[in-house]
Amino acid sequence: MPGTVLLLxxxxxxxxxxxxxxSVLPVLAAVAPPVLSGTGTANVVELADPLEPQAVLTRLRAAAAAPGPLTVFVTGQLQLDRRQRLPHxxxxxxxxxxxxxxAFPWRxxxxxxxxxPPGSTTMFLDLHADADTWEFLAGRPLTAGPSTELYGRVAPPPSRRAVGRPTYMRAVATLLRSGHRPPLDQLHQQALTRVAGEESGRPGAADLVLAPGRSWAGQPWPPAPEFTTVTAPPHTPAPPPRPPAPPAGPPAPSVAVPGGTDRPGGPPAAxxxxxxxxxxxxxRHEDALALAARWEREALRRYGHGSEPVLHWMEVRADLAMMAGDAERSCRGWLALAATRLDAGQAPGAPAVESAVDRAHHQWGRVGDPARARELGAELARLRQRVPGSREGALDHVRRQLRQLQTQP
Structure with missing residues (x-):
């Protein structure tokens, strides 16, 4: 199966x-596509200094939907937005x-x-951070979800009036130009060795190094708890996420099975x-939705309404409906998720709340039946009054669309 490579x-x-x-793109582009992806054949998409975050999102979404392994190479700089203090x-x-x-939100x-699928996605990063972002990242791992293997480094801002060089990514590209693609952890370490030699005049140890399966500073990967992804960490079968709890010694593992009972000890369920x-x-979209619904019911039974495991499976179902092309069901799912998060005490400006409302808004625009669109639009308008989102004019857009829908049978 061919692979996909995104150079950003x-x-x-x-x-x-x-x-x-x-400056690193010509070096990466000189590497044979199969070597970049580790597959027999590969499609390469290149984005050089894009202007709009939506353009990046479109290319990323298309790459993520492609079958086969996906390798993403990202070179650039990180900055925090002034309102939510999140990396972009x-x-x-x-x-x-x-x-x-x-800017493009990192999340x-x-x-x-x-x-x-677990184990099918790899990212190589060579990022520089401004002083504000560097301080922010010192205590917060940069992640791309637990199903994505991260390799690379985040460097502090260069000296005044200087422009940094993507030496890590250039080292990765140079190593791959030989035509040999070593195991990724070896490739990562070899690139770091080259960087240390090239940057001997500056304290390279100050960089934040992203190693396979871990974040920097010895912190576990992924940070716990993280309930915002559908797939589990590579090669690590896991039951639905559980709320965090203080450690109480090494209990026997317990696995929840929908419609069944816990099974203490032994290997975990698939x-x-x-x-x-x-x-x-x-x-088989209906089968996928039915399975997610079973796990949501089990999470509801075990942890209660508004718990993180329940929110996780609500999000999964809304995503699956979108992938099935069922915009109405997806919109209803995102609306319900946003309302549940708000009822659970989450702030209207919380990223997870804003994301749910934004996704509901996007899916609402794809609902073809005017009567259903009017019904969902009224609910979306009520939510938009509480959660206006980051883009100005969202509520006005809903109201304009609703007025147009009133003229349709």
């Missing part, structure tokens, strides 16, 4: 540029004041890669996410 290099134009990101990949038009509107990587992903790949 982005940095602001002008004084805000911290790294010459695009700066794009060509990004300035410190416009991060929220002109969108996890959002788009969530349904990929990961339901893998079965769901297989059903989606085979086009």
């Amino acid at each position: 290099a982005a940095s602001p134009v002008g004084r805000g540029c911290l790294v010459d990101a695009a 990949l700066a794009l060509a038009r990004t300035t410190p004041a416009t991060v929220r509107y002109t 969108w990587f996890a959002d788009e890669l969530r349904l990929r 990961d339901p996410h893998e079965e769901i992903t297989a059903a989606v790949r085979d086009g």
